[in-house]
Amino acid sequence: MMLKLMSEYNYHSGIRLRIYPSYQQKRIIKKNAETARFIYNEMIACSKEIAGFGKLSIYIQGITERIHVLRERIKSTTSLKAHFLWLDDAELDANMIANAKKNYAHAWKCYRCCETKNPPAFHRRTYTLSYQTNPHYNRQRVSEATLTNGSAGFRDASHVYVPKLGRIRCKGSRKMLARIFSMQSVRIGTMTVMKDAGRDYFLSMQLASDEPFVPSLPEAISTIGFDLNLKNFYVDSNGCRVDNPVYI
Numbered sequence: 001m002m003l004k005l006m007s008e009y010n011y012h013s014g015i016r017l018r019i020y021p022s023y024q025q026k027r028i029i030k031k032n033a034e035t036a037r038f039i040y041n042e043m044i045a046c047s048k049e050i051a052g053f054g055k056l057s058i059y060i061q062g063i064t065e066r067i068h069v070l071r072e073r074i075k076s077t078t079s080l081k082a083h084f085l086w087l088d089d090a091e092l093d094a095n096m097i098a099n100a101k102k103n104y105a106h107a108w109k110c111y112r113c114c115e116t117k118n119p120p121a122f123h124r125r126t127y128t129l130s131y132q133t134n135p136h137y138n139r140q141r142v143s144e145a146t147l148t149n150g151s152a153g154f155r156d157a158s159h160v161y162v163p164k165l166g167r168i169r170c171k172g173s174r175k176m177l178a179r180i181f182s183m184q185s186v187r188i189g190t191m192t193v194m195k196d197a198g199r200d201y202f203l204s205m206q207l208a209s210d211e212p213f214v215p216s217l218p219e220a221i222s223t224i225g226f227d228l229n230l231k232n233f234y235v236d237s238n239g240c241r242v243d244n245p246v247y248i
Contacts, residue, residue: 009208033129130194
């Protein structure tokens with residue numbers, strides 16, 4: 001059986017976990033988050049420089065070569081690594097680089113579809129840090145994606161595994177964790193590692209499954225409407241009237 005993509009599942013949800021990384025893991029999180037911001041800003045800078053040249057009416061060798069260099073630089077992850085050799089650092093997650101490029105493309109898509117009024121802008125350095133990564137499933141060994149059989153994800157209800165970071169202790173909603181662990185097949189999509197301004201660390205996961213994450217409620221046998229007003233407390237659609245309470 002072929003592994004299904006995230007978009008092919010019937011139900012989608014997400015979960016946010018509090019994680020407790022070690023000092024070494026915090027350092028790697030900061031390095032990956034700063035690199036993701038650098039890549040996004042580098043692609044913004046290249047696109048702004050290309051747009052600044054405008055549409056050339058005549059051939060100018062220097063400008064044409066510069067535009068070609070800029071377009072080749074942001075064309076792929078390999079070209080970025082060829083230009084910035086420090087991106088080959090063993091502590092940098094390759095999925096982080098791919099997601100930074102994907103977020104840049106998505107920002108332009110939202111702008112062109114009029115979902116945002118301003119074109120993509122530089123990401124400023126703030127007290128918060130975040131970057132995205134993805135789990136991978138071995139199609140030769142895994143026939144069905146679960147929470148624990150990917151390259152990243154849960155190892156048990158109290159620990160998660162994140163690429164380059166390793167095993168991290170986590171804590172989340174017991175009700176939600178019990179629900180997703182009881183489901184037969186749950187695939188993990190994009191994982192976002194973040195640090196807030198209070199120096200707390202969190203991990204957000206996109207989840208997909210063919211089973212509903214929230215049990216459906218029984219169908220209502222009857223309906224009733226309420227009208228709140230000033231003359232009395234309320235009047236329902238069955239004609240029942242409740243007077244305003246009197247406090248002594």
